[in-house]
Amino acid sequence: xxxxxxxxxxxxxxxxxxxxxxxxxxxxxxxxxxxxxxxxxxxxxxxxxxxxxxxxxxxxxxxxxxxxxxxxxxxxxxxxxxxxxxxxxxxxxxxxxxxxxxxxxxxxxxxxxxxxxxxxxxxxxxxxxxxxxxxx
Numbered sequence: 001x002x003x004x005x006x007x008x009x010x011x012x013x014x015x016x017x018x019x020x021x022x023x024x025x026x027x028x029x030x031x032x033x034x035x036x037x038x039x040x041x042x043x044x045x046x047x048x049x050x051x052x053x054x055x056x057x058x059x060x061x062x063x064x065x066x067x068x069x070x071x072x073x074x075x076x077x078x079x080x081x082x083x084x085x086x087x088x089x090x091x092x093x094x095x096x097x098x099x100x101x102x103x104x105x106x107x108x109x110x111x112x113x114x115x116x117x118x119x120x121x122x123x124x125x126x127x128x129x130x131x132x133x134x135x136x
Contacts, residue, residue: 087111099130 090108092100097117100106105118117124120132 090115097124098128099125099133102135103130103132104134104136105132 087109090096090110092098092103092106092108094101097106100108100117103118105120107116107118109116115124116122118132121130
């Protein structure tokens with residue numbers, strides 16, 4: 001009977017060894033597959049990044065270069081031939097903006113042909129009694 005038990009334990013040891021070998025081989029193959037997957041994903045990431053960077057660079061060049069060209073052209077323009085004052089002051093009178101006479105809120109500057117009377121009433125008040133009038 002001892003031979004039978006000895007044979008059984010040898011067979012059990014051999015089966016254990018075969019199972020261990022199986023798991024070692026499967027683990028090695030799995031690691032190789034994972035390595036191959038990471039290599040492939042790194043390559044794909046590099047290609048996508050290069051494509052994205054190139055496309056973004058091209059887009060920004062197409063967007064920025066015309067603006068830069070316009071900026072350079074504006075730098076070359078000479079504005080000395082323009083009128084001496086772009087902005088000038090207009091005093092309120094009894095005919096034009098009488099409600100603004102003596103008001104501390106009156107601005108009275110003309111910008112590009114448009115008079116800015118004050119911050120509360122940019123076009124001025126319609127009659128002689130402005131509700132926001134304040135003395136100097």
